[in-house]
Amino acid sequence: MRAVVIHEFGDPSGMAVVEVPTPATGPGQVLIATEAIGVGGVDAVIRRGTIRRTDFGPGLIPGSEVAGTVVAVGDGVDPSWKDRQVWAFTGMSGGYAEMAVAAVEDITALPSGLSSIEAATLGSAATVAHFALRHAHFSAGESVLVRGAGGSIGIAAVQIAARAGAGAVAVTTSSQSRGDRLRELGATNVLNRTGGPAEAAYDVIIDIAGGPDVPDFIDRLAANGRLVLVGAVAGMPTMDVGARLLQSFQQSRSLATFSLDSIPAAQRGQARSEQFEASARGDLRAVIHDVLPLDQAAEAHRRMDAGEVFGRIVLAGEHQPADQPDSRGSTTAGSWPGTRSEYGRSAHGRQR
Numbered sequence: 071m072r073a074v075v076i077h078e079f080g081d082p083s084g085m086a087v088v089e090v091p092t093p094a095t096g097p098g099q100v101l102i103a104t105e106a107i108g109v110g111g112v113d114a115v116i117r118r119g120t121i122r123r124t125d126f127g128p129g130l131i132p133g134s135e136v137a138g139t140v141v142a143v144g145d146g147v148d149p150s151w152k153d154r155q156v157w158a159f160t161g162m163s164g165g166y167a168e169m170a171v172a173a174v175e176d177i178t179a180l181p182s183g184l185s186s187i188e189a190a191t192l193g194s195a196a197t198v199a200h201f202a203l204r205h206a207h208f209s210a211g212e213s214v215l216v217r218g219a220g221g222s223i224g225i226a227a228v229q230i231a232a233r234a235g236a237g238a239v240a241v242t243t244s245s246q247s248r249g250d251r252l253r254e255l256g257a258t259n260v261l262n263r264t265g266g267p268a269e270a271a272y273d274v275i276i277d278i279a280g281g282p283d284v285p286d287f288i289d290r291l292a293a294n295g296r297l298v299l300v301g302a303v304a305g306m307p308t309m310d311v312g313a314r315l316l317q318s319f320q321q322s323r324s325l326a327t328f329s330l331d332s333i334p335a336a337q338r339g340q341a342r343s344e345q346f347e348a349s350a351r352g353d354l355r356a357v358i359h360d361v362l363p364l365d366q367a368a369e370a371h372r373r374m375d376a377g378e379v380f381g382r383i384v385l386a387g388e389h390q391p392a393d394q395p396d397s398r399g400s401t402t403a404g405s406w407p408g409t410r411s412e413y414g415r416s417a418h419g420r421q422r
Contacts, residue, residue: 072388073167074367076130079119082371087364090131093164093171100151100177101142102158102170104387106190106361108135109370111221111278111303116162117371120305123162132367133165135194137186138389140177147174155180157193157342166367168388175335178342183350191356191382195222196345197338198300198330199230199276205328206274206296210235213270215261217242217287218278219252222382223300225357227276232256233353240272242279248380255355265290274298281305284325285314291323299327357381364388 071092078084095101113132115121137157143149156179158172180189202223208214214231216224219241231239233256240259241252249260259270264283271292277284281304288297288311299307315323330338348354359381362370370383 071168072364073131074133074364075128076117076132077128079117079126079128082117082368082375085117085132085368085371087367090167092169093167095142095144095171097145098147098174099144099171100140100147100156100158100174102136102138102156102172102177103141103389104136104165104168104170105138105155105186105389106136107133107165107167107364107385107387108190108193108195108222109367109374109383109385110134110194111223111301111374112162113166114371114374115303120302126163131164131166133167133170134160134162135190136160136165136170136172136387137180137189137193138170138387141169143174151177155186157186157189157346159194166364166385168364175339178339178346181343181347181350184346187358187361187384187386188349188356189346190384191222191358192226192345192349192354193342194330195382196226196230196349196354197342198223198328199226200341200345201330201333201338202276202298202300202328203227203230203234203274205326206276206298208234208236208274211237212273213238213240213292215240215242215265215272215275215287215290216257216278217265217275218301218303219243219257220248220380221278221303222357223278224276225252225255225381226354227278228252228256229354231274238270238272240270244377251357251380255357271295276300279304280307282308284308285311288314288323288325289318291318291321293321293323295321295323297323297325299325300329359383361386 073090140151156177159176214236216227238258241257242261275297277299278301280302284307359379
């Protein structure tokens, strides 16, 4: 099978498509013919070498989420999963391939009306956003600031907070045009990347960016406000984070980190299934920046590194179901009123 591997960590040019053996399906696992592969921020962090593990070496197949059809099941797996369309978490690697293996507890069936491309856009991002807001003890009427709202997690957080009755949903983003699109998705206030102009304090801040500016956003919290750090695409926070909290001791502010790994698989699956149903109904929009073929994975990463991506880039697998347009060609992101997803035209010019 074809797969993308990282020959050299760092620049996207260190990635290449090669032929590798099809992975074996072990006990409790399923084998999936991929139709759509999500390109996430953590993939870029791993490719740059920011996250280092002993099993991350040359030849690593990046990617953690795919959607497609189950073609084989391992021992102990209900055989009824075979031939079903699913979303799957493949772990910290293994996703950028024509075939991928996942544990059965890490797959979610796709409802009717939800495409594999939409599932790969929402599967992990919307689930992270949902549980991050819960981790922040967010409740209706509270104000929320989403830092780094132009990515798939931020876009989902904006929509979920707005639907849940947030008193205000502010966002930080890099341009007015992105701010306008975020307003269409539920944002009420648009700030620049530094959080300016400083207009208000917020009960909850969901921070996807991280980096050296985290202490400054602690200062944007209201009394009893909670900042939840769910990503570090801008790097790790500086060491003075604790000092900044202590400087406002009487405000009773708090800082927490959040990883989806801390949520039991059954709870993750239930929330994801509900979000897929919501998207199929049109209540949660998948924002797809572009759909590229597998051999353009390096180009997808180049665009992420350049800050060009709004929403998510999806890599299209070779296995396309009959009822889904063949979107292996490049698409252009756009906003299509009345649809559940923001998407461009497929290679055949068909609207999504």
